[in-house]
Amino acid sequence: MRIPLLCCLMLWLSGHGTAWACESDDACIAPNSWKLGIAVGIGARTNPLVDGDPIPLVVLPDVAWYGENAYFDNGEAGYQWLLRSDITTELFVRANRERSYFAFWHPANIVLSVNTSAADVIGSPLQPGDSDGESPAPRDSISINDISSRKWAADAGFRVNWNGSDSLLSAAIAGDPLGVHQGYYAQLKYQYRWQWEDWRFAANASVTYKSEKLIDYYYGIDGEDTANSNLWYAADHALQTSVGLLLNKPLSKHWRWVGRVQLSTLGSGMTDSPLVSKDYVASGFIGFGYQF
Amino acid sequence: MPAEAEDDAFSATPSECIAAEQGDECVMSVTLHYPPLPNDRYCLTLNSEPLGCWPHSAMPGTVKVTLKEESELSLVRESNTYQASVILTLRYRSASMLRRRVKNPWSLF
Numbered sequence: 001m002r003i004p005l006l007c008c009l010m011l012w013l014s015g016h017g018t019a020w021a022c023e024s025d026d027a028c029i030a031p032n033s034w035k036l037g038i039a040v041g042i043g044a045r046t047n048p049l050v051d052g053d054p055i056p057l058v059v060l061p062d063v064a065w066y067g068e069n070a071y072f073d074n075g076e077a078g079y080q081w082l083l084r085s086d087i088t089t090e091l092f093v094r095a096n097r098e099r100s101y102f103a104f105w106h107p108a109n110i111v112l113s114v115n116t117s118a119a120d121v122i123g124s125p126l127q128p129g130d131s132d133g134e135s136p137a138p139r140d141s142i143s144i145n146d147i148s149s150r151k152w153a154a155d156a157g158f159r160v161n162w163n164g165s166d167s168l169l170s171a172a173i174a175g176d177p178l179g180v181h182q183g184y185y186a187q188l189k190y191q192y193r194w195q196w197e198d199w200r201f202a203a204n205a206s207v208t209y210k211s212e213k214l215i216d217y218y219y220g221i222d223g224e225d226t227a228n229s230n231l232w233y234a235a236d237h238a239l240q241t242s243v244g245l246l247l248n249k250p251l252s253k254h255w256r257w258v259g260r261v262q263l264s265t266l267g268s269g270m271t272d273s274p275l276v277s278k279d280y281v282a283s284g285f286i287g288f289g290y291q292f
Numbered sequence: 293m294p295a296e297a298e299d300d301a302f303s304a305t306p307s308e309c310i311a312a313e314q315g316d317e318c319v320m321s322v323t324l325h326y327p328p329l330p331n332d333r334y335c336l337t338l339n340s341e342p343l344g345c346w347p348h349s350a351m352p353g354t355v356k357v358t359l360k361e362e363s364e365l366s367l368v369r370e371s372n373t374y375q376a377s378v379i380l381t382l383r384y385r386s387a388s389m390l391r392r393r394v395k396n397p398w399s400l401f
Contacts, residue, residue: 026397028390039398060398073393074400084315258398
């Protein structure tokens, strides 16, 4: 229900504006150049795991470098070819985000300092079975504090982008070059950009298929996590959907308003896990950005 | 390098082609200047692809080239005892040089 509502809002907004040309805005870049920015504001990404810390979004860096073909863009490194106005392709590598739910020391949290209890207002999961100062009784639930550690993984994949004047359709598939989970994912994403007065918007919708091995490595539960076999869970693949809206209003050459909301459903392969207490991940941010 | 040597070098003007946007082919005519050539037949090649061969007294003053990338225009003596090259570069109009970023701004986390 949440995602259809957000889709309707985006469709309504997208009908009230003009196309967003790729000229001198933050979403475009010249070859052999850098874009460096930093935004400060308020926001968070919820954590769907039992006892998982929400990820606060208070400071958002924006770091991009593009060469003639190679690039680094906000944590993703890659090599592009077929650089045409209507289609581009790229090989890319980046950190897999799945592990970020399991640790406070996600890169997001290194540059931020937020009291977890305050952040809990945004999306703390239920924590059944805990009681302060008492020795733990046999539990019928499990949290990320009880399980064996999950490793960080990298995504390495291939993506094709079809560019319209105001839209972008991309298809990507990525595997696990480090052999951590030995799974893969495939994603289809559509993005529509438009401008309304000084405001620039980018709405997106995506569908992501995550393989059984990927989901099971992070959200499956076995004897290494708990001796209670009632909690063991062999995860299945998951189909996840996501919609989001980015907004940007230049205030001067360097300053701009920056905002974004994103809502993703997680799929039953993941949400059926006893480790997972929510069937969605929501994130939002609003603040000021400075582009150097 | 002495001016005399510059005058004697194989050269092409202009050496830069400006296309509308990345991915477009760029077509231009370049004017060629040759050093004194011994009596023989000579060939012009673009990235090793032959454009044609002529006797030294009938070398073309201009050639039409189509660039998809930075390219090497070479003057090659048929007996392969002489070769000179110039680089032809490709540039795009400034507005079209911008390209969409792979990721949205402010999307690290």
